[in-house]
Amino acid sequence: MMKIVDRRAANRQRTHEAILSAAQELVRERRQADFSFEELATRADVSRRTVFNHFPTRDDLTLALCNDILAAVIEDFRRCAMEVPVGDSSRDNYFDAIFTALAATDLPGAIRTIVRILPENETDERVSAIMHQALTLLDGVIRSETMRRLPGTDEFQVDLFVSALVNGLATASEHWLKCGVEIDQASDDDWQPYFHAVITQLRHGHLTPAPPSTS
Structure with missing residues (x-):
């Protein structure tokens, strides 16, 4: 059971880092953070709901x-x-x-x-x-x-x-x-x-x- 929990935590951390990395890329490209959560989800290759699960607010x-x-x-x-x-x-x-x-x-x-x-x-x-x-x-x-x-x-x-x-x-x-x-x-x-x-x-x-x- 512990291995399952650890695996889930590791997967969540990887997703979290992927979203942050995508946000950083968008900031570098646009020189500002004027992107929507939909654009961020697309760049991170996750659903919009997943983005909100990790970052409920802007x-x-x-x-x-x-x-x-x-x-x-x-x-x-x-x-x-x-x-x-x-x-x-x-x-x-x-x-x-x-x-x-x-x-x-x-x-x-x-x-x-x-x-x-x-x-x-x-x-x-x-x-x-x-x-x-x-x-x-x-x-x-x-x-x-x-x-x-x-x-x-x-x-x-x-x-x-x-x-x-x-x-x-x-x-x-x-x-x-x-x-x-x-x-x-x-x-x-x-x-x-x-x-x-x-x-x-x-x-x-x-x-x-x-x-x-x-x-």
Whole structure:
């Protein structure tokens, strides 16, 4: 019985991946996600009902695509972070390692792709919400790297920093995308001032020792 269940799970996973792969192909071809679920079903060689079984709403599909886009960023971050020596576990070394690893990823490219897959009639508030939700996928890997490099650091302080970093990146992406350039022409050079502003703000205001209790 277990083998039957495993086989069904494997088949479902293959179908899920086939639908996502088809969606990615359509996005690359059209430079946006303006395809219907019928078109997606045809490209994936499945029924329309099967598509809805895996992605009941358009938002479900959009977030799944965002997950895939950011998976590459997460993997690049993890790989780059492992290449930077832990050093003396000082705060300065930690920030150098985290920001060096982030800078080595193609985060601006991922942001451009995420925006491209959103419907053109999305409101700024909706785009902002989706961007924030997508970037929270970075939470886990940054938190793990923080605990690895700064063992014994108070978990509340770590959570505050990770939350501030991810939300800072989301806010930076919003302002970057509003700087007056077309999404396909948005320059990584234009992204750098926003990225470095987040870094500077966080570097001087987070993961500092808590003040001694006066009680």
